[in-house]
Amino acid sequence: MIIGIDLGTTNSAAAVFRDGKAELIPNSLGHNLTPSAVGIDDNGDVLVGLPARERQSTHPNLTATAFKRYMGAKRETRLGKKLFSPEELSALVLASLKRDAEAYLGEKVTEAVITVPAYFNDKQRKATRRAGELAGLKVERLLNEPTAAALAYGIHLLDDESQFLVFDLGGGTFDVSILEIFEGVIEVRASTGDARLGGEDFNDLLVNDMRYKFRDDWKLKSGEEDALREKLRASAERARRTLTNASEASMDVVWRDTAYSHAVTTDSFEALAAPLIERLREPVLRSLRDSQINAAALKEIVLVGGATRMPVVRRAVTKMFGRFPSQTVHPDEAVALGAAVQAGLKARDVALKEVAVTDVCPFSLGVATGERDASGHVRSGLFSPIIERNTTVPVSRIEVLSSLQDGQSEIEVEIYQGESRFVVDNVALGKLRVPIPRRPAGEIFIEVRFTYDINGLLEVDVHVPATGERRQLVIVDEDGPSGADLEKQRKALEALKVHPRDADTNRALMARANRAFENHLGDVRDHIARLISQFESVLDSQDPRLVERARTELSSHLDSLEGETWL
Template sequence: MIIGIDLGTTNSACAVWRDGQAQLITNRLGHVLTPSAVSIDEGGALLVGLAARERQASHPSATVTAFKRYMGTQRTANLSGREFTPEELSALVLRSLKEDAEAFLGEAVTEAVITVPAYFNDKQRKATHRAGELAGLKVERLVNEPTAAALAYGIHNLGSEARFLVFDLGGGTFDVSIIEIFEGIIEVRASTGDNHLGGEDFNELLVQLMRERFGDAWGTAGRGDDALYQKLREAAERGRRAMSSDSSAPVRVTWLGETYEAEVSTADFEARAAPLLERLREPVLRSLRDSDIRPDTLSDIILIGGATRMPAVRRTVARMFGRFPNTTVNPDEAVALGAAVQAGLKARDAALSEVVVTDVCPYSLGVDTARQLPNGQFETGLFSPIIERNTVIPASREHSFSTLQDNQKSVLFGVYQGESRLVRDNVEIGKIEVPVPRAPAGQRLDVRFSYDVSGLLEVDILVAKTGARHSLVINDGLAGDPSTLEERRKALAALKTHPRDDEANRAAMARAERAYENALGHDREAIGMIITQFQGIIDAQDPRAIAAARDQFHAALDRIEGESYL
């Protein structure tokens, strides 16, 4: 049995696809949401979920929450003298969800589709994958959270064409994705976000307010006591939630037998939150730029993630787009339901046989390069993207590089993920050293990246002078079935043809070359210009752009020489 899991910062949930629909799974307490919290009680027993979260304020040294924010890092949590990594803590939550699902379904759960923030990098995704394996699950796929939400929203709208933006502000992360639905295809056009912006950051504003109000009474405890801080976090969360429906709310904490309370108005809170609200704008603008989509062409703006319940967030979104966002989707449940749809697709459910889902690469993938400066020195550590962010995947792209020094013996390519100009500010995910024959500088190496929806990256390097080929496979952490890995590699192999060698493009270029030979004067000059333009688009290797340009290419030739015929 395969299920879909939303592994959240604040709460997690799971769902199953059966009887032609996605169904939420209730836990042992009858709730569909399980707090992402872990605690160890006085007897050494492990607690997960609501029982753990309720101990956060009273037993801060034995309880931990919000560990999803540290996935992929070396940070650990100490619970009653025991060290846990973020993926180990996540595994405990996933194991609890697995057990609840087995009790609910009455059968063993062995596989799962797990969601991750769209802007999670390679290390964070691999950590999530390891967490699933530690929980005893075969992780069939990691799905971006906005993509999952789009599945939950779009599965009932496949008969119509729609284009919408998913605005996902959860407890610890913020994602934006633009989705298009047409002819049974759910296509992600762009994804971006901020991995360090969520409801927890808004809670911190109220924690800081309380420290300002009562810092003198608390003394040093107000600045460094973890027990007091956890009480403040809990009070801030309650206060923020109350302000979602009221014009003000009390933030109340009891410390050393005395109660401290501050009545906070929504207006004051929103004024403090202005810098955080402003940070919501840039990912939205970037997603619109990357997808080349105008805001007025969007059918809907879909809000998901519990933090989108804040009126300030909803007003901010309304101001961005000049209209109210769609709030009909349950922000806490949409991602889990979409994960279940994806699980149904993986299980090849007949009800989903006509559904196709595409996604994009959330980060640029490339290599480190160097360049020679006018003074003869070299600037090293420069990032050269090969597959740029928001490229529809699976994708394969090729770039050429050259040796910089005479008699160079080898070239070391570091493989990086990110957007910064310098590789030191990006995430290194692999490296490969390629031997080259001793020769003058300028020896060409063709580097091809091929990337699939499950996170498999193949790096193929051709040394032009010798014809030698070298390759590196960077997996997403799937240790599983070698046959599955081989299937994915075969699927990528079909993409490893440069667009210039595609039959349709070769036919178009052959037609243009013939037309150029037949034409004279201004017509010949015009044909030469459109050939140059089309070659430039082919070299950019974007299939969508190439297909559109090829249609325009033929239309331009039709105007000059008449329609082509068979």
């Protein structure tokens, strides 16, 4: 069985294509979205999803979120006694989605199409693939999120030639893709974006604003930073969501047994957000330039990603294009549904007509070169693109280079990914050395061929015509484990004790109640304490009917205090 997975910064989701349509797979709580959160409970068990996220403000040192932003980076997060890499944390989320899918579908899930931001570089994509493998999945394909959203929109069902722009602003990343459909082919014409811009950054604006307001009251002691920040993050997220449909919201935080409140209006939030809104413009303009498509020729502007719910973002998009964007796809669910469509195409589902989906290379690929200046000195460290960004893949390109020094005995070919003129600002992918005859500078030429496929695999072939010498290199994940080491890492994650699925509902509710207790004072706090005690007593009875009734009552009380649980 193959499924589609949206591995998101804030939330993740799984979907399957069956009975002629894409269908979301609910998790153990019955929700279509699973928070991308991992935590360790008081017994050392692993919590994934809502039970983990609800503990973030009360147990910041035992909870991790937004780790997708660090995929491909050498960064570790300590949870309790164990250190986790971003791909290991992502693997725990993927494994949870896999278990939920198997429980829902009644069969084993072995393969997946996993989505990634269009602007993820090579290291980030390889880390995502490795996370899937650590979760016990064969990653059939990595699909760009805007492309998945387009499939969810249904452009694979259209017969006429059309061009679309997908504007995808999620919790941690921003992507823009322009797609064209013609004669059964969906071709991505351009993909750009900002891998460090999303809803979390808009939350940070509110967090920093409130911290500045109470800077004289909050003199933090050592070890208090994480605890305060997580309280503020949760309050900022709720306030930002409130501003979607209201003109004013309140950020309320209890710190050191004192209640603090900070009013946020639509106008004040938009003023804070102005620099971030401006950052949305350049990727849009770059995508139009790279695709050579005029904005007026676009049939639709499709909004995807939870952060596009913000009125300030929708107004900015409307202003950019001079028309209202399409809101026909669910911003949080479209990517997972599109991944399921791609999974259905991979499985050759009879309900899907033959559609070819092409993609592009999101970053330029090239080599480090040098040049002689007017005085004859060699200036090294320059980037020479061989495959430029937004070239349709699969693709093969060749570049001819020459020696720079008299008597060189070898040429070192350094491979990079990026857009900067200087390789130091780009991402190093690998290097190889090839021997050459010792001749005067410029007399020996080498042919460097780059071949890049649909799954992001880059093969480099270097040929020296003068000697017939040939060297090849396939860019692999040098930073990550492979073979036996990967299997060892997978088994170590598998051995972690994960909290049982059937207890997720009660654990998530208890975590939420304890968070509410910390966030209130006086009579309200006493009332919450009594509700928690009553619920714990009912849990001890192990009577399913009583537990269900008590859970409903406690949820209702918490909803009346702070609004419904958000995903």
